[in-house]
Amino acid sequence: MTELIRRCTAWARLLLAPSPAPTATAPAPPVRPGPQPATPRSRYGLDALLPLAGEATRPVRPYLTAHEQLSRRRELLLATFGVDAPGPYWIHGMEIA
Template sequence: MSVLLNLREAHPALHTHPTPVLPPWPRVVVLPANRSPYGLDLPLDGTATVAVRPYVTAHEQRERRRELALATLGLDTPGPYWIHGLEVA
């Protein structure tokens, strides 16, 4: 019996369970601060911007193109007009 006790003391690794190898923990990912997907969190200054409806500008653009097309044919409409930023009588 003393021989068996000496074997256990001489070889302690015979009776231990193998420890499983654990995968490394994933790194902690730091997420950015929450942002609005629509732009800045600050409200827009209404006095700094000019609100123009697209149908108003489209109407003005059609009038301008019509006047320029008529001017190329020699048909001018009476009154002062702005062509390329210059007032044309």
């Protein structure tokens, strides 16, 4: 049994010992970069290189959207307590009274 413990501790010592310092060798030759592609290409398709059309999307102001969400949540919270608060009549696509 003592031999087994001695072997395990020797193995652990070898495993956890720091690596030896590198020896002095000749300097490595400089690495040359490979050939560069002629034009940048997107891996998602060639249409990604075209600029986005501004007419295709509707501009959204994030601060306005956040304010609307906050007011809707506040009104729903008040509605859970039975408080009737003035506000929009459509919340999350559902008509409320």
